[in-house]
Amino acid sequence: MVKVGIVGGTGYTGVELLRLLAQHPEAEVTVITSRSEDGVKVCDMFPNLRGHYDHLAFSVPDAATLGACDVVFFATPHGVAHALAGELLAAGTRVIDLSADFRLENADEWAKWYGQPHGAPELLSEAVYGLPEVNRERIKGARLIAVPGCYPTATQLGFLPLLEKGLADATRLIADCKSGVSGAGRAAKIGSLFTEAGENMMAYAVKGHRHLPEVSQGLRRAAKGPVGLTFVPHLTPMIRGIHATLYATVADTGIDVQRLYEDRYANEPFVDVMPAGSHPETRSVRGANICRIAVHRPEGGDLVVVLSVIDNLVKGASGQALQNMNILFGLDERLGLSSPALLP
Amino acid sequence: MVKVGIVGGTGYTGVELLRLLAQHPEAEVTVITSRSEDGVKVCDMFPNLRGHYDHLAFSVPDAATLGACDVVFFATPHGVAHALAGELLAAGTRVIDLSADFRLENADEWAKWYGQPHGAPELLSEAVYGLPEVNRERIKGARLIAVPGCYPTATQLGFLPLLEKGLADATRLIADCKSGVSGAGRAAKIGSLFTEAGENMMAYAVKGHRHLPEVSQGLRRAAKGPVGLTFVPHLTPMIRGIHATLYATVADTGIDVQRLYEDRYANEPFVDVMPAGSHPETRSVRGANICRIAVHRPEGGDLVVVLSVIDNLVKGASGQALQNMNILFGLDERLGLSSPALLP
Amino acid sequence: MVKVGIVGGTGYTGVELLRLLAQHPEAEVTVITSRSEDGVKVCDMFPNLRGHYDHLAFSVPDAATLGACDVVFFATPHGVAHALAGELLAAGTRVIDLSADFRLENADEWAKWYGQPHGAPELLSEAVYGLPEVNRERIKGARLIAVPGCYPTATQLGFLPLLEKGLADATRLIADCKSGVSGAGRAAKIGSLFTEAGENMMAYAVKGHRHLPEVSQGLRRAAKGPVGLTFVPHLTPMIRGIHATLYATVADTGIDVQRLYEDRYANEPFVDVMPAGSHPETRSVRGANICRIAVHRPEGGDLVVVLSVIDNLVKGASGQALQNMNILFGLDERLGLSSPALLP
């Protein structure tokens, strides 16, 4: 039984970790921290957990208590894991960070996008980017895992088959992404109000979104060369879900893109390449740890359109974090992650 | 041309006043205040107003500037109008207050429900409760008008015909009310997030809601006697709209309730008694200054079920405020208020 | 391993049965029928099931094939189970009917509300009303189970503690119920369109809803006497969920209603009595087989307000059907039903 700690469990990735771990037969949450909610039972904050974690309460984060866990998940805003991760690693605890703290390999680039110096640059070299479809082997032996962001997961999984084979022009990629509002977190912001985000569609951060350098880094690794990506995120009036609509130009219009994608993900338990002509729906992955992909080439031209959907809180965050944990501890990768999506 | 000032125009009742006044042929907004947004153009905060108020900007409230207006609307949290209203009245400016500051005739009861002393008890005796269907004549000569709350408007209009005629047991009334999220205002609260209020229905404040004393006061006046009201508000996943489902027991099952309601509101421009058997929809009043009512008596019993719907921001706030202004200044009561609801 | 057949699996209760059964360790779906979708794979119609039922396809209903199952669920419109149930029972197959076909004990009352003669009145005497919190012992030996409707489940569980003890006036009960749109089924109806049901709240069927006789029958059994119930259903802009707001008058204001409810449901795995003062949210039960209840007595009066929420497709339909199956086959009642609700 893996002993699990969670730092910062009051947000949506925190409650989602708890929901998924409640179904995991080989893991047990022993500590969950929150400075602001010290002493509050998790099921009083999240009533869906009543009957599942009736005795688990938030506590102030404490290195000793956390260090007694086999693994600690950080479900925190950026910057928090920087401060604590090193101490936990020293105690022999594995760290799986859902925040952006260890996703970028370059500390300066991190500092530029997050507006503060990187707090633990010495750990960057050993942090493994936790996208199992790319890094499964490295995850197995990792001590520190950086779980990919939601947009980056949907976008990379959508572009990888083309880029790894060098079939697309990596310098002219477009990712037009649509996210549900839970991507903005459980924070009291005007723009996330039901009355503001409901019945509305809008692009945001066209000038530059923090997920851009992360996606670009991942695509560069796949393409083994420079990448030019235009990333336009949109806020969509739904709670969960990301729909990435990806555009790439191919040199050879003779390639069988359907087969390319099917082959690439044939052995991946959590990537579903749908039949040719499909249009994946975000609701088909709601609550499930799966990325569904369809690939089109309208009118047989040289522009490939990839449709890639995930639940931002599951395959885009907490589910993928658990997938990493399963790999890390040598468990069946699907443990606790096999429930079908909730539809309707 | 009526010169209009608005105090506190950054909330939803403020922008709704602006939207409606943009269509009003006899009124002109000359000043709008906000301490936090001083200097910001209203159309930069509310892009739906681009092309309508391109030069109007928020300014810090100032008694002299406001006092130059013919009428000042308060679209503020409770307590603000207490402080300013007296000064404006002294300057000869009429005050139409959309907040709760002057709705209760008893200062002690106000203090009890709002947790602070009433700031202007000396004005209570002259404040007119701005429900035109009850107080039209008094509104005509008023200097200070307290615009009814959203729940109170839907509930009172629904109960009035029965209570005024003494046909229902006033001591056993139930109001089961459902409100859209805009009723909670444009405030950054966790509970109003899209991710919290969406795809969810819940009751709240069953123990006691601030609108309860206001409704009870209005119903007492109608019944000319004591009233017992159970008021259960619910948060509903829609932006606008209140649906009040009202239950009252009648002594005489022989009365023609349909005709009773039709007669009571025959000359009211903004109350629509629908045909027998109807189920009014909140969307049928979206954006419109109208209350639609249907009255049922299931299985011919002694329990009357009244369905009463309004747009909380229009007939439940800013539209009703304008209706009051029209009456006050001797204008056609319907001026600026005759657009059909937006459906779908 | 229980061999399961499903008749009429193209609606929402059908796909929900499949979703839940995918997680059930002791049951296996061997046949699913649909006349219109014969030959279509279930995962082509419901893409959330891709990876779970990749080889299961709809077939035309056939008594021999269905009769080889241990249990057959009917997820059909009313009338269908009448025709087939007898034959299956004769073959030794248990029948769990999610439709209304066997819920009313009186065939004439059924005929009156459903506008056609009852098709299998001879089976009514042995049909067991599948509300485990009332009929668990009878369910154990049943051959034919009528799964309660969604409104009836939320309403009965909310009223039962008061009525069984004779504490409330059973002749003056009110159930003001709010349902998500999935309660209307997966049928192409104008009124269920996103554009019609979205951003809208409305009552419907105030004159008389088909669930009224079912609820009344259940409440009569609990009260052991006549019942007068006013039932007002409302269509709410959410996909899943029922919120029943229940009003009952008690004779003795000295009773401890909180304790009454806690005691009544102390041993029930799927009824959660929340702490005093709570307001259960429908999202706290989304996707989960649980009814959460809070009980209030505003201002300490004689009117008790009960708030009762379920997911209409789970505890109000498919989850409760599985709960019945578990009881019927002597399995742990919670098998396959223990996932936490999906929040947010």
Place this chain on the structure above:
Amino acid sequence: MVKVGIVGGTGYTGVELLRLLAQHPEAEVTVITSRSEDGVKVCDMFPNLRGHYDHLAFSVPDAATLGACDVVFFATPHGVAHALAGELLAAGTRVIDLSADFRLENADEWAKWYGQPHGAPELLSEAVYGLPEVNRERIKGARLIAVPGCYPTATQLGFLPLLEKGLADATRLIADCKSGVSGAGRAAKIGSLFTEAGENMMAYAVKGHRHLPEVSQGLRRAAKGPVGLTFVPHLTPMIRGIHATLYATVADTGIDVQRLYEDRYANEPFVDVMPAGSHPETRSVRGANICRIAVHRPEGGDLVVVLSVIDNLVKGASGQALQNMNILFGLDERLGLSSPALLP
């Protein structure tokens, strides 16, 4: 006073025409037709119109009655206007067609996309494409106007400034468009149910959408040359609104795209070029006849991203139809179209 007839008024563009015409001081609806709803009052079908059209009822379409109107709007499925338009034109009645019947100049292309022969090819040469920002002068003298589709309006207005000046590569254009569900009309379709389209985002018709040839034709005219457009529409969980995200490559990165757009639309009453860096929201145009546009060039590269939003039922259909009517009859183009959008 312009006498107006409406053919096929039971859909969303029909009720929207009625809503807008109720506010139009120089037009009067004298006849509205529907075969299926003959005799039904429009306010019984659309309760938002109660108090506005209390005596107007649907009638069976009849050439004589319609021919007595000054103008007839067709708010019908494709094919209907083909049959009737010629007769009305012969009677001297102007025809404004909201359907696709006269949008494509080539009858064969129409036949290919709509799967039936064009029913009135002899009228194509005189049909004017009713995009006022392009064809205002031709509209003035037109007898037959084809109102542009919703996607085509948002997309063309977004691309026009670049293409008219030859600044973008017209052969590599991408339109990633997001539409509210009302774009699918008021038809009972499974895919448009609240339970299917709610909390969901999906692309559709990636292989080819009927609006593609219309947009391409318009862009060709602007570019005065061949056009290559990839058009990917998405269904978005909101009632109204289209958000077009447009991608075009420019040869010269020195051009001031902000100024280009501002200059192009400087005198257009219904196109709003927002300040540099803006992200237009669909709710900022809800119910209003306006297209709001923002133009970006991320990181100063050669890819221009244009964000263009409209209300599909207003500037994308009925509002634009009225704008055409105003131009046609020499009225102020803004008459009846100047209400601000409904926000929130």
